[in-house]
Amino acid sequence: MHEKSKTEALWRFGGYGFLIAAALFMIVPIYWIVIASTLPQSAILSSSGALPQLLPGGHFVENFQALQSRQYVNFMSSVWNSIFIAIVYTVLALILCSMAGFAFAKYEFRFKKSIFAGILATLIIPVNLLVIPLFLVMSTANMTNTYAAVILPWAAYPVGIFFMRQSMQAIPDALLESARMDGASEFQLFYRVAIPSMRSSMAALAVILFLFQWNMFLWPLVVLDTDKFTIPVAITKIMGQQVVAFDQLMVASAVAILPMFVVFLALQKYFVRGILSGAVKE
Template sequence: MPTTLRKLRGWPLTFLLAGLTGLSVGPFYWLVIAITRKDTEIFDWPPKLLLGGHLGDNLDRLQRRIGLLRVIGNSLLVAGVQTVGALVVALLAGYAFAKFRFRGRSLLFGLLLSTLVVPEQVMLVPLFKMMMSFGLLDTYQALILPGLCVPFAIFLMRQSLAGLPDELLDAARVDGAGEFRVLWSVVVPVMRPVLAALAIFLFLGSWNQFVWPLVALRSPGMHTLPVAIATLYGNKSTTDYGAILSGTALSTLPMMVLFLVLQRQFISGLLAGATKG
């Protein structure tokens, strides 16, 4: 009897979790259905719950209007290079702040943390003028360079590396390893879960970035996917919802693939951060 009562008590929680799961998955399911339907069918009521046969038409219109393959390539290039570069900068800076003693370290780290409270919009005008003076507007460099130094990423790496035993690093140095060899052979393998989790956050932020590419880019051939999708919006009678929703669905694919590939390291990194200290 007690076992039966425990099972009965668990049913409300099960129904609650099932409802929350439905609320989370529902919009994605509707998106999948919508990209296979004509514009006139997308907002029908009651909504259609089965796949249609117009996915190819929607993707074809999307390709013709924004150059789909080109903008996806732009986004992948910018997000990929920026993520790798930001990881390298965060690893080197975090290692220096965590394991080296030098004059002004606390001041520099405090200044770095203070930038976390500065809204991104405040930096748009100075950043635009800087890129214009360098002649980098409407280039990949204008999109990639500002995202190479991410204060939050440096802070996270510094906090993670602070818990790494100094004896482990000293043992490698005694064996004749230089600092870069210590970093590559000792620090990187230990920090792999944290790096994987950080890579997902950095890629997500870069892939979804909209305001700065909109300001820095002028030619349609340089557009990233979020900016290109925004150009499809018009008034209610001219907005191509099938193409827009198809582009939105495509924009989620790289994040899903990246998460599936790095899922184990991502969860390990989160657990390591949660149990540290």
């Protein structure tokens, strides 16, 4: 019994050690970006061989003002564009994915399995192959350089539909039948029965959708002009100059990371619960 406890303790120690090392591996680069955003460029590019500075400096405001003075990109406009697009996209995609997931989980209709398989099959198509056809569609509809052009093509996100379908299957059919007997319409079953019981799953999906749209680069680069650039595109414009201003680049990267942390921290208590909610099916 003693040997078993010792073995379990060693395994637990190794597991926690691995998790701590993995967390540090991911956190240290983010921490360095935040620290570097407060340093002058000379400190960032120092080649004296000394260890990099690990404490914040006092140049964040100067770096931010220099970033804002750039003529080729309005960074704060890019921040607003990214926030607006990500929030609107997340709300719209949550509505569409939850409705589709409810239909695939709780209704029987012709070609149901084939349609669902077709939706999942789109996941294997590289985004690069879709750029030209989507651009031609948006150009024909006179929607280029609009927020809608970035939001609409990905609103019915296949991963979101699959995730909500798996989660909706956990809703007991008896609960829906009881609501039907009480006179609830099919739409009332969705927003009064299914949605309240799927809050954790929808919160988890909201994090996934927000990060997906926030980090999107290629499609906004193709379909948007300078005045509507998102943060990833604006950052590439900073990197694409002949002389890269690393102090300004670090400020832009730190600002880009902040909303992702805010969204995840706000919904973290629902995230794991929502991810696992579809793992057990009645």
